[in-house]
Amino acid sequence: MKKNFRLLLVFFTLAVAVTSCNTTYKSQQLAYHSYTINDSLKKDTALISFLAPYKANVNMLMSEVVGHVEIDMEKKIPESELGNFLTDAYLHMAKEKYKTHVDAAIMNYGGIRLHQLLAGDITRGSVFEIMPFDNLLILQKIKGTVLQQFLDHTASLGGWPVAGISMQIKNKKAVHVLIGGNPLDPEKIYTIANSDYVANGGDNSFMLKDIPQLSNGYLMRDAIFDYIKYLKGIGKNIDTKIENRVTNVE
DSSP states (O other): OHHHHHHHHHHHHHHHHHHHSOOOOOOOOOOOOOOOOSTTSOOOHHHHHHHHHHHHHHHHHHTOEEEEESSOEEOOSSOOHHHHHHHHHHHHHHHHHHTSOOOEEEOOGGGOOOSEEOSEEEEHHHHHHHOOSOOBEEEEEEEHHHHHHHHHHHHHTTOOOEESEEEEEETTEEEEEEETTEEOOTTOEEEEEEEHHHHTTGGGOGGGTTSOOBOOOOBHHHHHHHHHHHHHHTTOOBOOOOOOSEEEOO
């Protein structure tokens, strides 16, 4: 114990000495090397043994079946079955978790990290593949003029998944926009469910950055799990279709 204390004291003394001086260091040379990792490398058997029980537990957890998908669902623009399923989940769960009216849900296309979800059982691991990030499902109250700017932005990128909204894309602009079946009102305030990433200006959504966010720490990934559970509770599987929510026009 005394030896450990002396070592700590020496370390503390050195740390004070280093931080108290004004010496700065500047690298003189940088070198980059590429290393190929393949089966030819010697395996660290001790590390593999140490990680084995954790790997088994993770694999068992991620292999758990959480629902059933009726049809093959793909990620495509301007609209897709997978995008419709996810935004339906976000819109439904935003209403449930925030206990308020929510007009629509929007998700950035790049946020969907799985390009295809095949018909059959869906596992917990598949949901993590779809949404590996800990993005939050947040609400923003957005004036119609700003919402139009945001939808124009999504149109310029080919269209993003939406729920509660229908629109057409013409000359990379959002036209004939309907919110809840009614024409977008430039003066109305709409409550929109979105990810904190986009709301903070991600994917160049700068028009949303200064708008206050309502957040309760609810993860978008958890919204997917909860929505699947909700569907199972009412005797339904995951079954979405193309509804012309976002279409291209001449």
